[in-house]
Amino acid sequence: MMRPSGPFRALFVIALILLPATQVQADSTRISVRDYGVLPKISQMSISPNGEMIAYRMTENERDMVVVYDLEQGKHKASLDLSESGLQFNGLYFATNEELILRASQVRWVWGYRGDLDLSTAFAYNVEQNEIRQLLTPGDVIYKGQEGLGRITGFSPDNKFVYMPAYVPDSPNDQSPRMSLMKVDLDSPRRPRVHFKGKPDSIEYFVDENGEVMVHETFNNRRNEHEIFVREGDGWKTIYREETKIRSIIPVGLTPDRDSLVVLANNRETGRDDYYTLSLESGEITNMGFGREDADIEYTYKGLDKIVWGARYSGFNPEYRFFDPELDRRMQKIRSMFPEHSVWLRDWSDNWEDLIIYVEGSQFAGTFYKFSKNEPPTQLASARPKITAERIHPVVTTRYKTRDGYKIPTLLTIPRNRVQSLRNLPAVIMPHGGPAAYDQIGFDWLAQALASRDYLVVQPQFRGSSGFGLDHELAGRGEWGGKMQDDVTDSVNVLVKQGIIDPERVCIVGASYGGYAALAGGAFTPDLYRCVVSINGVADLEEMLKYEEREYGDDHWVVAYWQNNYAKGEVTDELLNAVSPALHAENFQAPVLLIHGEDDQNVPFRQSKIMYKKLRRADKAVELLELEGETHNLMRGETRLQTVEAMVSFVDKYLRRNEVGESAQ
Structure with a gap:
């Protein structure tokens, strides 16, 4: 086996002691916007299959670590220092009682390829032996220039091998590699084997209990053809074929008997994403009756074997349904303990004996619990121990009607000291990214930081948002700068008419698509906003x-x-x-702050550079903050703090009143 080297250091001693959140003493001093923007101290918590250990990421000051804690013995078992790795870690989970899987990514240049690549991969960390190994390495059998590594499709029966999809070239000069399924030795991952050679248009695999490929999914972009094949003897049988530009069904797992695929698709009768099975024998698609008229099925819960056990529904607060009646009752009871909060199922042990639950909302800035069958719950840790309940600004839901009669669900984050007097407030409109996404009740660090400065934060779920039915989402198609933007504008107009916000003190802030909406607000409704902040936003x-x-x-x-x-x-x-806001720079009246990660691979930094140059040429007030080493989702501690401080300072400059009661200039 390989010993930890390079960016990793394995440790057996760590100063942090995992304490129940109630034992963490909050700092009595006044907190700042930095405290809202700092990365969670505890995150990504997972539990071992036997329920005896938990693992989590611990981020504090310059330290970034994975910690393994023995619940049975009440002490730390092992830890791994990630601080100098240069990687962004996106998740962790137990593969076995001894092995943790860590997923990470890094944007960097690779010789022979144009531009930077967002290289992601997975690592196996053996807790007992204190060793870490990279599972797949670009250039080691697999294609050197690929992105999106790190996904595990299944395990061998003895848990010694994992099956991972990756592109494999036929020769050193092959520039059109096929996505194949690799068999990777957890103990010695170098020189992995091709377990199943894919087709030029392969996109997914499902394996049986012996680790053999039983279902093969393809999508041909040239022919716009989606197909699913099932093994039949020594050959393959097509059980699904559709001509479509975009897949209409998404396979997500297997039924417990492995006789059918579980697929998510839109239910035409309800307009909601629903739960179906696709028979591996006949190809028949069956609605299993788990869908709802008021929510989409947006996620399924499955084990490492891809067996699906339950589903999560969309909404401002997540709801659940599990196929085991007892487990379903347990989850409903847990949710009832935290009314009006978001209760997230993060992980579970074998046989669902132990559940890791994460709670956030108006009273919790993120708290982890362990709920074990027939035992009282255990409060494990607070994600943000400095943000106590009295420092969380409440989040409420509302709806408003647009100019054309459309009803828009909306979240309001209200400064605590203004809850009893919602009159004439300074406000920040904060449209979400996506646009096919939506906001939920939880700890939104940008919204909370702004509310801490006494701003009402308005998050409209404009048409084009997901989570509220297909009709709501499709109503935004082709409406960039049109009806989607009108919905954002109308959120201001309605709240002004109701006397809740001061029309002279409104800014707009957004990230990704929300950054586009902020810039579009400055370009197409220039009289509405006092300032504009775009974070990783689209401009052209x-x-x-x-x-x-x-x-x-x-x-x-x-x-x-x-x-x-x-x-x-x-x-x-x-x-x-x-x-395109960049092509209408002359319209802007409000000053603009552009914040962008230099390594953003979703919306390239060039988008903000174009906007900056256009505004400068039009002699408009604009600032550009480039976030070194940051990608699209603002996952680095230093750059998140840069972002929250720059944003709040900019908004303060134009919305806070000076000593004589006038808005600052």
């Missing part, structure tokens, strides 16, 4: 579409998705330019 849609075409190829489904999203598929330069 024509340039953005060209970027996607370079990344994926002009016949890829991702490009088709964005063409449909921007303009219902009828894309023209004139249409894109008409709704």
Whole structure:
């Protein structure tokens, strides 16, 4: 086995003692916006299959560590220092009682390839032997220039091997490798074997209890053909075929008997994403009756064997349904203990004896609990021990009607000292990213930081948002800068009319698509906002579409998705330019702050550079903050603090009143 080297140091002693959140003494001094923006101290908690250990990520000051804690003995078992790795760690879970899987990514240049690549992979960390190994390494049998590594499809029966999809070239000069399934030795992962050689258009695999591929999924971008094959003797049988630019069914797992695939698809009768099975024998698709008319099934809970045990529904607060009646009753009881809060199932032990639950909302800034069968719950740790209940600003739900009668669900984060007097408040409108996403009740560090400065934060779930039914999402197609933007504008107008917000003190802040909406607000409703903040936002849609075409190829489904999203598929330069804020810089009246990660691979930094140059040439007030080493999701501690401080300082400059009661300039 390989010993830890390079960026990793394995430790057996660590100063942190895991304490129940109630025992953490909050700092009595006044907290700042930095305290809201800091990375969670405890995150990504997982429990071992036997329920005896937990593992979690601990981030504090300059330290970034994975800690393994023995619940039975009440002491730390092992830990791993990630601080100098140069990697961004996105998750961890127990594969066995001895092995942790860590997923990580890094944006860097690779010789022979154009531009930087977002290289992701997985590591196995043996808790008993204190050893870490990278499972797949680009260039080691697999294609050197690929992204998206780290996904595990299954395990061998003896748990000694994992099966991982990866692109494998036929020769050193092959520039069109196939996604195959690799068999990786957990103890010695170098020189992995090709377990199953894929087709040029393979996208997913499902394996049986012996680790053999039983289901093979393909999507041909040139022919717009989605197919699913099942093994039949020595050959393969097609059980599903559809001609479509974008998949209409998404396989997510297997039924416990492995006789059917579990697939998510939209239910035409309800307009909601629903739960179906696809028979591996007949190809028949069956609705299993778990769907709802008021929520989408947005996630399924499955083990490492891909067997699905339950589902989570969309909504401002997540709801659940499990197929085992006893487990379902347990989850409903747990949810009832935290009314109006978001209760997240994070992990579970074998046979679902122990559940790791994460709670956040108006009274919790993130608290981990262990709920074990027939035992009282154990409070494990607070994600943000400095943010106590009295320092959390309450989040409430509301709806408003747009100019064309559309009802928009909305979250309001209210400064605690203004709960009893919602009149004439300074406000920040904060549209979410996506746009096919939505906000939920929880600890939103940007919203909480702004509310701590006495701003009402408004988060409209404009048409085009997911989570509220297909009709709501499709109503936003082709409406960039149109009805989606009108919905954001109307959130201001309605609250002004109700006397809740001061029309002279409104800013708009957003990230990703929300950054686009912020810039569109400055460009197309210039009288509405006193300031504009765009974080990793889109500014030039024509340039953005060209970027996607370079990344994926002009016949890829991702490009088709964005063409449909921007303009219902009828894309023209004139249409894109008409709704691109960068091409309307002369309209801006409000000052603009652009914040962008230099390594953003979703929305490239060039988007903010274009916006900055256009505004400067138009002689408009603009600032640009480049976040060194940061990607799209602001996961680095230092750059998150840069972001929250710069954003709040900028908003303060234009919304806070000076000593004589006038807005600061």
